[in-house]
Amino acid sequence: MRYSLLLGAVLLFGLTVSANADSIKDNNPEATPGQQVLMKAELPAKVGDPRHGEDKIDESKTETVDFWFFFPSDESAKTDAGYPLMLFMHGAGERGDDPEKVKMHGPAKLCADPEIAKTWRFITVSPQCKPNVDWSPLQMIVLIDRICEAYPVDRSRIYVTGLSMGGFGTWGVGAIGAGKIAAIAPICGWYPTEKAGRITMPVWAFHGDADPAVNINSGRAIVNAVKEAGNRDVAFTVYPGVQHDSWTRTYDNPMFYDWLLSKQLPPVISGPKVEPGKQVLMKATLPAKAGGGMFRGEDRLDPERKEDLSFWAFQPSDDSAKTEAGYPLLVFMHGAGERGSNPNLLKRYGPPKLCDNPEIAKTWKFFTVSPQCKENSAWSPLQILAFIDEVCAKYPIDKSRIYVTGVSLGGFGTWGVAAIGAGKIAAVAPVCGSYGTDKAAAVTMPVWAFHGAVDPVVKIEGDQAMIDAVKKAGNEDVKFTVYPGVGHDCWDLAYDEKELYEWLLTKSVKK
Secondary structure (H helix, E strand, O other): OEEOHHHHHHHHHHOHHHOOOHHHHHOOOOOOOOOEEEEEEEEEEEEOOHHHOOOEEEEEEEEEEEEEEEOOOOOOOOEOOEEEEEEEEOOHHHOOOOHHHHHHOHHHHHHOOHHHHOOOOOEEEEEOOOOOOOOOHHHHHHHHHHHHHHOOEEEEEEEEEEEOHHHHHHHHHHHHOOOOOOEEEEEOOOOOHHHHHHOOOOEEEEEEOOOOOOOHHHHHHHHHHHHHOOOOOEEEEEEOOOOOOOHHHHHOOHHHHHHHHOOOOOOOEEOOOOOEOOEEEEEEEEEEEEEEEHHHOEEEEEEEEEEEEEEEEEEOOOOOOOEOOEEEEEEEEOOHHHOOOOHHHHHHOHHHHHHOOHHHHOOOOOEEEEEOOOOOOOOOHHHHHHHHHHHHHHOOEEEEEEEEEEEOHHHHHHHHHHHHOOOOOOEEEEEOOOOOHHHHHHOOOOEEEEEEOOOOOOOHHHHHHHHHHHHHOOOOOEEEEEEOOOOOOOHHHHHOOHHHHHHHHOOOOOO
Protein backbone atom coordinates (compact mmCIF):
# COMPACT_ATOMS: atom_id res chain seq x y z
CA MET A 1 0.00 0.00 0.00
CA ARG A 2 1.42 3.39 -0.98
CA TYR A 3 1.01 6.48 1.14
CA SER A 4 1.39 10.00 -0.15
CA LEU A 5 2.63 12.96 1.84
CA LEU A 6 -0.51 14.05 3.72
CA LEU A 7 -2.49 10.84 4.20
CA GLY A 8 0.69 8.85 4.77
CA ALA A 9 1.75 11.16 7.56
CA VAL A 10 -1.59 10.75 9.29
CA LEU A 11 -1.56 6.97 9.09
CA LEU A 12 2.04 6.71 10.13
CA PHE A 13 1.58 8.84 13.21
CA GLY A 14 -1.31 6.74 14.47
CA LEU A 15 -1.14 3.34 12.89
CA THR A 16 1.48 1.76 10.74
CA VAL A 17 4.64 2.48 12.69
CA SER A 18 3.83 0.44 15.75
CA ALA A 19 3.25 -2.95 14.21
CA ASN A 20 6.98 -3.52 13.71
CA ALA A 21 8.29 -1.22 16.41
CA ASP A 22 9.94 -3.94 18.48
CA SER A 23 12.18 -4.94 15.58
CA ILE A 24 14.49 -1.97 16.19
CA LYS A 25 15.40 -3.05 19.71
CA ASP A 26 15.08 -6.79 19.27
CA ASN A 27 17.10 -7.14 16.08
CA ASN A 28 20.05 -4.89 16.90
CA PRO A 29 22.96 -4.71 19.35
CA GLU A 30 22.21 -3.50 22.85
CA ALA A 31 22.39 0.26 23.23
CA THR A 32 25.30 0.96 25.58
CA PRO A 33 25.26 4.40 27.24
CA GLY A 34 28.03 6.63 25.93
CA GLN A 35 28.73 4.55 22.82
CA GLN A 36 27.59 4.89 19.22
CA VAL A 37 26.60 1.58 17.64
CA LEU A 38 25.56 0.61 14.13
CA MET A 39 21.97 -0.60 13.78
CA LYS A 40 19.55 -1.53 11.02
CA ALA A 41 15.85 -0.88 10.48
CA GLU A 42 13.44 -2.42 8.01
CA LEU A 43 11.45 0.57 6.78
CA PRO A 44 8.75 1.04 4.14
CA ALA A 45 10.37 1.47 0.75
CA LYS A 46 10.69 4.90 -0.83
CA VAL A 47 8.62 5.66 -3.90
CA GLY A 48 9.02 8.70 -6.14
CA ASP A 49 11.37 11.68 -5.97
CA PRO A 50 11.01 13.88 -2.85
CA ARG A 51 12.71 16.80 -4.59
CA HIS A 52 9.89 16.87 -7.12
CA GLY A 53 7.09 16.64 -4.58
CA GLU A 54 6.73 12.86 -4.87
CA ASP A 55 7.58 11.72 -1.36
CA LYS A 56 5.76 8.41 -0.95
CA ILE A 57 6.40 5.15 0.82
CA ASP A 58 5.20 1.67 -0.08
CA GLU A 59 4.13 -0.40 2.93
CA SER A 60 4.07 -3.57 0.82
CA LYS A 61 7.84 -3.35 0.33
CA THR A 62 10.68 -2.74 2.76
CA GLU A 63 14.26 -1.61 2.55
CA THR A 64 17.05 -1.93 5.09
CA VAL A 65 18.34 1.37 6.42
CA ASP A 66 21.61 1.47 8.35
CA PHE A 67 21.89 4.05 11.10
CA TRP A 68 24.23 5.00 13.89
CA PHE A 69 22.56 5.03 17.30
CA PHE A 70 23.88 6.86 20.35
CA PHE A 71 22.44 6.49 23.86
CA PRO A 72 23.67 9.14 26.34
CA SER A 73 25.54 8.38 29.53
CA ASP A 74 24.97 12.03 30.50
CA GLU A 75 21.46 12.12 31.97
CA SER A 76 21.37 15.87 32.63
CA ALA A 77 18.78 16.44 29.87
CA LYS A 78 16.66 13.42 30.77
CA THR A 79 13.19 13.99 32.21
CA ASP A 80 10.59 11.60 33.56
CA ALA A 81 9.38 11.26 29.96
CA GLY A 82 12.81 10.23 28.68
CA TYR A 83 15.72 11.63 26.68
CA PRO A 84 15.58 14.25 23.93
CA LEU A 85 15.99 12.73 20.46
CA MET A 86 18.07 14.16 17.60
CA LEU A 87 17.78 12.88 14.03
CA PHE A 88 20.77 13.80 11.84
CA MET A 89 20.68 13.57 8.04
CA HIS A 90 23.98 13.69 6.15
CA GLY A 91 24.75 15.25 2.77
CA ALA A 92 24.93 13.73 -0.72
CA GLY A 93 28.60 12.82 -0.40
CA GLU A 94 27.91 10.38 2.44
CA ARG A 95 25.31 8.29 0.59
CA GLY A 96 26.10 4.65 -0.16
CA ASP A 97 26.69 1.33 1.55
CA ASP A 98 29.55 2.31 3.86
CA PRO A 99 28.07 3.63 7.12
CA GLU A 100 31.49 4.90 8.21
CA LYS A 101 30.96 7.78 5.78
CA VAL A 102 28.12 9.08 7.96
CA LYS A 103 30.66 9.84 10.71
CA MET A 104 32.55 12.32 8.53
CA HIS A 105 30.48 15.29 9.74
CA GLY A 106 28.01 16.53 12.30
CA PRO A 107 26.48 14.73 15.29
CA ALA A 108 27.50 11.27 14.05
CA LYS A 109 31.13 12.44 14.04
CA LEU A 110 30.82 14.08 17.45
CA CYS A 111 29.19 11.05 19.08
CA ALA A 112 32.12 8.94 17.86
CA ASP A 113 34.53 11.12 19.86
CA PRO A 114 34.92 9.50 23.33
CA GLU A 115 35.44 12.84 25.10
CA ILE A 116 32.49 14.59 23.47
CA ALA A 117 30.35 11.49 24.00
CA LYS A 118 30.70 11.84 27.78
CA THR A 119 28.61 15.03 27.78
CA TRP A 120 26.35 14.43 24.76
CA ARG A 121 22.77 14.77 25.96
CA PHE A 122 20.66 13.47 23.07
CA ILE A 123 19.61 10.04 21.90
CA THR A 124 21.03 10.48 18.41
CA VAL A 125 20.02 8.67 15.24
CA SER A 126 22.13 9.12 12.11
CA PRO A 127 20.82 7.04 9.17
CA GLN A 128 22.54 6.53 5.84
CA CYS A 129 20.81 7.29 2.58
CA LYS A 130 21.17 4.77 -0.24
CA PRO A 131 23.29 5.61 -3.33
CA ASN A 132 21.82 8.06 -5.85
CA VAL A 133 18.59 8.75 -3.94
CA ASP A 134 17.36 11.59 -1.74
CA TRP A 135 16.00 11.58 1.77
CA SER A 136 12.35 10.63 2.18
CA PRO A 137 10.80 12.72 4.98
CA LEU A 138 7.98 10.18 5.30
CA GLN A 139 10.47 7.37 5.79
CA MET A 140 12.34 9.41 8.40
CA ILE A 141 9.09 9.95 10.31
CA VAL A 142 8.64 6.18 10.39
CA LEU A 143 12.19 5.76 11.72
CA ILE A 144 11.57 8.36 14.42
CA ASP A 145 8.40 6.59 15.51
CA ARG A 146 10.14 3.22 15.61
CA ILE A 147 12.91 4.65 17.80
CA CYS A 148 10.34 6.24 20.12
CA GLU A 149 8.58 2.89 20.50
CA ALA A 150 11.80 1.08 21.38
CA TYR A 151 13.68 3.55 23.60
CA PRO A 152 12.86 6.07 26.37
CA VAL A 153 12.36 9.18 24.23
CA ASP A 154 10.69 12.35 25.47
CA ARG A 155 8.33 12.80 22.53
CA SER A 156 7.90 16.48 23.27
CA ARG A 157 11.61 17.02 22.49
CA ILE A 158 12.34 15.53 19.07
CA TYR A 159 14.74 17.56 16.92
CA VAL A 160 15.83 17.18 13.30
CA THR A 161 18.94 18.57 11.69
CA GLY A 162 20.91 17.91 8.53
CA LEU A 163 23.37 19.39 6.08
CA SER A 164 23.14 20.07 2.34
CA MET A 165 20.97 17.23 0.99
CA GLY A 166 20.19 16.55 4.64
CA GLY A 167 19.23 20.19 5.03
CA PHE A 168 16.66 19.66 2.29
CA GLY A 169 15.50 16.55 4.14
CA THR A 170 15.28 18.51 7.40
CA TRP A 171 12.99 21.07 5.82
CA GLY A 172 10.95 18.18 4.41
CA VAL A 173 10.49 16.51 7.80
CA GLY A 174 9.49 19.89 9.18
CA ALA A 175 6.82 20.20 6.49
CA ILE A 176 5.06 17.02 7.66
CA GLY A 177 6.11 16.99 11.30
CA ALA A 178 3.86 19.61 12.91
CA GLY A 179 2.86 18.34 16.33
CA LYS A 180 5.66 15.77 16.34
CA ILE A 181 8.92 17.68 15.80
CA ALA A 182 9.86 20.28 18.44
CA ALA A 183 12.42 22.14 16.29
CA ILE A 184 14.45 21.80 13.09
CA ALA A 185 17.91 23.04 12.15
CA PRO A 186 18.60 22.81 8.40
CA ILE A 187 22.16 23.65 7.34
CA CYS A 188 22.96 24.86 3.81
CA GLY A 189 19.67 23.44 2.58
CA TRP A 190 16.70 24.63 0.56
CA TYR A 191 13.04 23.68 0.05
CA PRO A 192 10.06 24.61 -2.18
CA THR A 193 8.62 27.84 -0.83
CA GLU A 194 5.02 26.81 -1.61
CA LYS A 195 5.24 24.35 1.31
CA ALA A 196 6.43 26.94 3.80
CA GLY A 197 3.04 27.22 5.51
CA ARG A 198 3.36 23.67 6.85
CA ILE A 199 6.57 24.44 8.75
CA THR A 200 5.18 25.70 12.03
CA MET A 201 7.80 24.54 14.55
CA PRO A 202 10.84 26.64 15.62
CA VAL A 203 13.58 26.86 12.96
CA TRP A 204 17.22 27.81 13.13
CA ALA A 205 18.76 27.67 9.64
CA PHE A 206 22.41 28.19 8.68
CA HIS A 207 24.17 29.04 5.42
CA GLY A 208 27.48 30.32 4.11
CA ASP A 209 27.05 33.38 1.88
CA ALA A 210 29.72 32.10 -0.55
CA ASP A 211 28.22 28.60 -0.87
CA PRO A 212 28.85 27.36 -4.45
CA ALA A 213 26.85 24.14 -4.05
CA VAL A 214 23.56 25.44 -2.60
CA ASN A 215 23.20 29.13 -3.34
CA ILE A 216 22.35 31.15 -0.25
CA ASN A 217 19.43 32.73 -2.09
CA SER A 218 17.72 29.32 -2.11
CA GLY A 219 18.16 28.97 1.63
CA ARG A 220 17.06 32.55 2.26
CA ALA A 221 13.94 32.09 0.12
CA ILE A 222 12.51 29.24 2.22
CA VAL A 223 13.43 31.00 5.47
CA ASN A 224 11.62 34.17 4.37
CA ALA A 225 8.63 32.16 3.12
CA VAL A 226 8.28 30.37 6.46
CA LYS A 227 8.33 33.73 8.25
CA GLU A 228 5.78 35.21 5.85
CA ALA A 229 3.50 32.21 6.46
CA GLY A 230 3.29 33.25 10.11
CA ASN A 231 6.02 31.29 11.88
CA ARG A 232 7.58 33.78 14.29
CA ASP A 233 10.22 31.49 15.76
CA VAL A 234 12.64 31.45 12.84
CA ALA A 235 16.34 32.38 12.94
CA PHE A 236 18.76 32.49 10.02
CA THR A 237 22.52 32.56 10.64
CA VAL A 238 24.64 33.57 7.65
CA TYR A 239 28.39 32.97 7.79
CA PRO A 240 30.22 35.68 5.77
CA GLY A 241 32.76 34.34 3.31
CA VAL A 242 31.96 30.71 4.12
CA GLN A 243 31.37 28.27 1.29
CA HIS A 244 29.47 24.98 1.52
CA ASP A 245 30.87 23.83 4.87
CA SER A 246 28.66 25.83 7.19
CA TRP A 247 28.09 22.75 9.35
CA THR A 248 31.40 22.46 11.21
CA ARG A 249 31.08 25.72 13.10
CA THR A 250 27.35 25.14 13.64
CA TYR A 251 27.77 21.73 15.23
CA ASP A 252 30.78 22.98 17.24
CA ASN A 253 28.67 25.72 18.84
CA PRO A 254 27.40 24.75 22.35
CA MET A 255 24.64 27.38 22.03
CA PHE A 256 23.14 25.36 19.18
CA TYR A 257 22.32 22.45 21.49
CA ASP A 258 21.07 24.70 24.26
CA TRP A 259 18.70 26.30 21.74
CA LEU A 260 17.35 22.90 20.71
CA LEU A 261 16.75 21.87 24.31
CA SER A 262 14.88 25.11 24.95
CA LYS A 263 12.22 24.01 22.42
CA GLN A 264 9.48 21.66 23.48
CA LEU A 265 6.07 20.69 22.14
CA PRO A 266 3.09 21.58 24.30
CA PRO A 267 1.85 18.52 26.20
CA VAL A 268 -0.52 16.30 24.24
CA ILE A 269 -1.94 14.99 27.50
CA SER A 270 -2.67 17.48 30.25
CA GLY A 271 -4.45 17.51 33.57
CA PRO A 272 -3.78 16.63 37.19
CA LYS A 273 -1.16 14.10 38.17
CA VAL A 274 -2.49 10.58 38.02
CA GLU A 275 -2.40 9.07 41.50
CA PRO A 276 -2.61 5.32 42.21
CA GLY A 277 -6.11 4.18 43.07
CA LYS A 278 -7.83 7.37 41.96
CA GLN A 279 -9.65 8.13 38.69
CA VAL A 280 -8.91 11.63 37.37
CA LEU A 281 -10.15 13.67 34.42
CA MET A 282 -7.54 14.44 31.74
CA LYS A 283 -7.38 15.99 28.28
CA ALA A 284 -5.58 14.83 25.13
CA THR A 285 -5.01 17.15 22.16
CA LEU A 286 -5.04 14.95 19.06
CA PRO A 287 -5.26 15.24 15.26
CA ALA A 288 -8.88 16.04 14.42
CA LYS A 289 -11.27 13.58 12.81
CA ALA A 290 -11.95 14.10 9.11
CA GLY A 291 -14.25 12.45 6.60
CA GLY A 292 -17.61 10.83 7.20
CA GLY A 293 -16.59 8.50 10.04
CA MET A 294 -15.97 4.79 10.30
CA PHE A 295 -19.55 3.85 9.41
CA ARG A 296 -18.99 5.30 5.95
CA GLY A 297 -15.54 3.86 5.53
CA GLU A 298 -13.98 7.32 5.79
CA ASP A 299 -11.95 7.12 8.98
CA ARG A 300 -9.34 9.82 8.46
CA LEU A 301 -7.41 12.30 10.56
CA ASP A 302 -6.32 15.83 9.70
CA PRO A 303 -2.85 16.56 11.15
CA GLU A 304 -3.28 20.28 10.51
CA ARG A 305 -6.28 20.51 12.86
CA LYS A 306 -6.44 19.52 16.50
CA GLU A 307 -9.26 18.61 18.81
CA ASP A 308 -9.40 17.95 22.54
CA LEU A 309 -10.47 14.58 23.84
CA SER A 310 -11.53 14.42 27.49
CA PHE A 311 -10.85 11.12 29.24
CA TRP A 312 -10.84 9.48 32.63
CA ALA A 313 -7.52 7.95 33.65
CA PHE A 314 -7.00 5.41 36.40
CA GLN A 315 -3.65 4.11 37.64
CA PRO A 316 -3.87 0.99 39.81
CA SER A 317 -2.72 0.90 43.39
CA ASP A 318 -2.68 -2.89 42.95
CA ASP A 319 0.65 -3.57 41.23
CA SER A 320 0.18 -7.33 40.98
CA ALA A 321 -0.24 -7.22 37.18
CA LYS A 322 2.56 -4.70 36.64
CA THR A 323 5.77 -5.91 35.02
CA GLU A 324 9.12 -4.22 34.41
CA ALA A 325 7.58 -2.93 31.17
CA GLY A 326 4.68 -1.29 33.01
CA TYR A 327 0.95 -1.72 33.61
CA PRO A 328 -1.48 -3.47 31.29
CA LEU A 329 -3.64 -0.83 29.55
CA LEU A 330 -7.40 -1.06 29.16
CA VAL A 331 -9.12 1.37 26.78
CA PHE A 332 -12.90 1.76 27.16
CA MET A 333 -15.22 3.32 24.57
CA HIS A 334 -18.74 4.26 25.67
CA GLY A 335 -22.03 4.14 23.76
CA ALA A 336 -23.93 6.82 21.85
CA GLY A 337 -25.87 8.00 24.92
CA GLU A 338 -22.70 9.20 26.66
CA ARG A 339 -21.44 11.44 23.85
CA GLY A 340 -21.08 15.14 24.54
CA SER A 341 -19.19 17.37 26.95
CA ASN A 342 -20.16 15.90 30.33
CA PRO A 343 -17.52 13.27 31.20
CA ASN A 344 -19.47 12.19 34.28
CA LEU A 345 -21.88 10.41 31.92
CA LEU A 346 -19.16 7.82 31.33
CA LYS A 347 -19.44 6.60 34.90
CA ARG A 348 -22.85 5.07 34.28
CA TYR A 349 -21.37 1.66 33.49
CA GLY A 350 -18.27 -0.26 32.52
CA PRO A 351 -14.68 0.36 33.59
CA PRO A 352 -15.18 4.08 34.47
CA LYS A 353 -17.97 3.09 36.87
CA LEU A 354 -15.91 0.26 38.33
CA CYS A 355 -12.78 2.39 38.77
CA ASP A 356 -14.87 4.97 40.63
CA ASN A 357 -15.92 2.37 43.19
CA PRO A 358 -13.40 2.58 46.09
CA GLU A 359 -13.64 -1.11 46.93
CA ILE A 360 -13.27 -2.31 43.34
CA ALA A 361 -10.50 0.23 42.70
CA LYS A 362 -8.34 -1.41 45.38
CA THR A 363 -7.92 -4.54 43.29
CA TRP A 364 -8.29 -3.14 39.76
CA LYS A 365 -5.18 -4.22 37.85
CA PHE A 366 -5.38 -2.19 34.64
CA PHE A 367 -4.20 1.30 33.84
CA THR A 368 -7.55 2.39 32.42
CA VAL A 369 -8.40 5.24 30.04
CA SER A 370 -11.97 6.12 29.11
CA PRO A 371 -12.25 8.89 26.46
CA GLN A 372 -15.46 10.76 25.62
CA CYS A 373 -16.73 11.00 22.05
CA LYS A 374 -18.02 14.37 20.84
CA GLU A 375 -21.74 15.00 20.37
CA ASN A 376 -23.20 13.60 17.13
CA SER A 377 -19.97 11.90 16.10
CA ALA A 378 -18.67 8.34 15.92
CA TRP A 379 -15.47 6.84 17.22
CA SER A 380 -12.43 7.11 14.97
CA PRO A 381 -10.27 3.96 15.32
CA LEU A 382 -7.34 5.91 13.88
CA GLN A 383 -7.73 8.59 16.54
CA ILE A 384 -8.02 5.96 19.28
CA LEU A 385 -4.76 4.37 18.13
CA ALA A 386 -3.10 7.80 18.14
CA PHE A 387 -4.53 8.33 21.64
CA ILE A 388 -3.12 4.99 22.78
CA ASP A 389 0.31 6.00 21.48
CA GLU A 390 0.21 9.19 23.54
CA VAL A 391 -0.94 7.37 26.69
CA CYS A 392 1.92 4.90 26.25
CA ALA A 393 4.36 7.77 25.80
CA LYS A 394 3.29 9.50 29.01
CA TYR A 395 2.58 6.64 31.42
CA PRO A 396 4.36 3.38 32.35
CA ILE A 397 2.45 1.04 30.04
CA ASP A 398 3.42 -2.49 29.00
CA LYS A 399 2.95 -2.05 25.24
CA SER A 400 2.57 -5.79 24.74
CA ARG A 401 -0.61 -5.79 26.89
CA ILE A 402 -2.98 -3.21 25.45
CA TYR A 403 -6.67 -4.16 25.50
CA VAL A 404 -9.69 -2.40 24.00
CA THR A 405 -13.34 -2.77 24.96
CA GLY A 406 -16.49 -0.78 24.30
CA VAL A 407 -20.27 -0.74 24.40
CA SER A 408 -22.75 -0.32 21.50
CA LEU A 409 -21.24 2.60 19.55
CA GLY A 410 -18.07 1.76 21.43
CA GLY A 411 -18.52 -1.89 20.45
CA PHE A 412 -18.41 -0.81 16.81
CA GLY A 413 -15.35 1.27 17.69
CA THR A 414 -13.70 -1.70 19.37
CA TRP A 415 -14.14 -3.84 16.27
CA GLY A 416 -12.80 -0.91 14.23
CA VAL A 417 -9.65 -0.65 16.34
CA ALA A 418 -9.21 -4.42 16.08
CA ALA A 419 -9.37 -4.19 12.28
CA ILE A 420 -6.36 -1.85 12.14
CA GLY A 421 -4.57 -2.71 15.38
CA ALA A 422 -2.78 -5.97 14.57
CA GLY A 423 0.61 -5.98 16.28
CA LYS A 424 -0.43 -3.28 18.73
CA ILE A 425 -3.62 -4.49 20.44
CA ALA A 426 -3.30 -7.69 22.49
CA ALA A 427 -7.04 -8.47 22.73
CA VAL A 428 -10.45 -6.85 22.25
CA ALA A 429 -13.80 -7.25 24.00
CA PRO A 430 -16.65 -5.63 22.01
CA VAL A 431 -19.98 -5.48 23.85
CA CYS A 432 -23.26 -5.34 21.87
CA GLY A 433 -21.40 -4.06 18.81
CA SER A 434 -20.97 -5.10 15.21
CA TYR A 435 -18.82 -4.37 12.15
CA GLY A 436 -18.47 -5.00 8.43
CA THR A 437 -17.49 -8.60 7.77
CA ASP A 438 -15.25 -7.47 4.89
CA LYS A 439 -12.75 -6.34 7.58
CA ALA A 440 -12.82 -9.66 9.44
CA ALA A 441 -9.52 -10.98 8.06
CA ALA A 442 -7.68 -8.04 9.64
CA VAL A 443 -8.88 -8.97 13.13
CA THR A 444 -6.07 -11.31 14.13
CA MET A 445 -5.86 -10.69 17.89
CA PRO A 446 -7.92 -12.61 20.50
CA VAL A 447 -11.59 -11.59 20.69
CA TRP A 448 -14.23 -12.06 23.36
CA ALA A 449 -17.53 -10.51 22.29
CA PHE A 450 -20.74 -10.13 24.30
CA HIS A 451 -24.34 -9.61 23.17
CA GLY A 452 -27.92 -9.80 24.40
CA ALA A 453 -29.93 -12.41 22.51
CA VAL A 454 -32.92 -10.10 21.97
CA ASP A 455 -31.04 -6.81 21.47
CA PRO A 456 -33.45 -4.48 19.59
CA VAL A 457 -30.85 -1.76 18.97
CA VAL A 458 -27.85 -3.65 17.61
CA LYS A 459 -29.16 -6.93 16.28
CA ILE A 460 -27.22 -9.98 17.41
CA GLU A 461 -27.15 -11.29 13.83
CA GLY A 462 -24.63 -8.62 12.84
CA ASP A 463 -22.26 -9.49 15.68
CA GLN A 464 -22.68 -13.21 15.01
CA ALA A 465 -21.82 -12.67 11.35
CA MET A 466 -18.65 -10.80 12.36
CA ILE A 467 -17.63 -13.52 14.79
CA ASP A 468 -18.18 -16.21 12.16
CA ALA A 469 -16.21 -14.23 9.56
CA VAL A 470 -13.27 -13.68 11.94
CA LYS A 471 -13.14 -17.41 12.68
CA LYS A 472 -13.43 -18.30 9.01
CA ALA A 473 -10.49 -15.99 8.26
CA GLY A 474 -8.32 -18.14 10.53
CA ASN A 475 -8.49 -16.49 13.96
CA GLU A 476 -9.00 -19.40 16.38
CA ASP A 477 -8.90 -17.37 19.61
CA VAL A 478 -12.47 -16.07 19.47
CA LYS A 479 -15.23 -16.30 22.10
CA PHE A 480 -18.84 -15.12 21.92
CA THR A 481 -21.02 -14.89 25.02
CA VAL A 482 -24.75 -14.51 24.37
CA TYR A 483 -27.10 -13.62 27.24
CA PRO A 484 -30.52 -15.31 26.69
CA GLY A 485 -33.50 -13.01 27.07
CA VAL A 486 -31.33 -9.90 27.44
CA GLY A 487 -31.79 -6.84 25.25
CA HIS A 488 -29.36 -4.05 24.48
CA ASP A 489 -28.29 -3.53 28.08
CA CYS A 490 -25.94 -6.47 28.46
CA TRP A 491 -22.92 -4.45 29.54
CA ASP A 492 -23.38 -4.79 33.28
CA LEU A 493 -23.43 -8.57 32.85
CA ALA A 494 -20.36 -8.45 30.61
CA TYR A 495 -18.27 -6.21 32.86
CA ASP A 496 -19.26 -8.21 35.95
CA GLU A 497 -17.60 -11.26 34.36
CA LYS A 498 -14.45 -11.64 36.48
CA GLU A 499 -13.18 -14.16 33.98
CA LEU A 500 -13.05 -11.40 31.35
CA TYR A 501 -10.25 -9.57 33.16
CA GLU A 502 -8.35 -12.77 33.88
CA TRP A 503 -8.69 -13.70 30.20
CA LEU A 504 -7.39 -10.32 29.07
CA LEU A 505 -4.30 -10.58 31.25
CA THR A 506 -3.37 -13.90 29.63
CA LYS A 507 -3.12 -12.17 26.24
CA SER A 508 -0.11 -10.28 24.96
CA VAL A 509 1.28 -9.17 21.62
CA LYS A 510 3.81 -11.73 20.45
CA LYS A 511 7.15 -10.30 19.41
